[in-house]
Amino acid sequence: MTLDFLAPLYPWTKALHLLSVFAWMAGLFYLPRLYVYHSQVPPGDPRSETFKVMERRLLRGIMNPAMIAAYVFGISLVLTPGIVDWRAGWWHGKLTGIVAMTVVHHDLAAALKRFAADQRPRSERAWRILNEVPTLFLILIVVMVIVKPF
Numbered sequence: 001m002t003l004d005f006l007a008p009l010y011p012w013t014k015a016l017h018l019l020s021v022f023a024w025m026a027g028l029f030y031l032p033r034l035y036v037y038h039s040q041v042p043p044g045d046p047r048s049e050t051f052k053v054m055e056r057r058l059l060r061g062i063m064n065p066a067m068i069a070a071y072v073f074g075i076s077l078v079l080t081p082g083i084v085d086w087r088a089g090w091w092h093g094k095l096t097g098i099v100a101m102t103v104v105h106h107d108l109a110a111a112l113k114r115f116a117a118d119q120r121p122r123s124e125r126a127w128r129i130l131n132e133v134p135t136l137f138l139i140l141i142v143v144m145v146i147v148k149p150f
Helices: 004-039 046-079 090-116 124-130 133-146
Strands: none
Touching (some): 004 046, 004 090
8 A cells, every 4th residue: 555645635634733833732741730839739629629620621622632642643644655764763763752641641641530539649849840841851852853863
């Protein structure tokens, strides 16, 4: 089966992939910050209930669809003939970053369920630290794709 039909779609696929990644990253940056603030209020407080709604809408309405779209468009890019030189090593680094960001995403989703049950899965400090982790993976991915150091 030939995938040559993907070649003329490449600029659009790349643009849609980047837009999806931007939306996903925005959520990965913002949800842990919401958890920082949520950790500061006691269970049952009206503010806690507001955070639950905000967190759920962010995860389900933006982050999950953006992650799925990023994967769909990213896989389409990888399948476009002539785009990836599989002999190069940079794509291993990018794939590592993608897997790591996906793990963070799923960890945040699991925490959402615990917050919804009025639990506090981590300390405020832990959420502040976790808030910075997606940036490290983003740096890894961008360097691998743009610089292609190996």
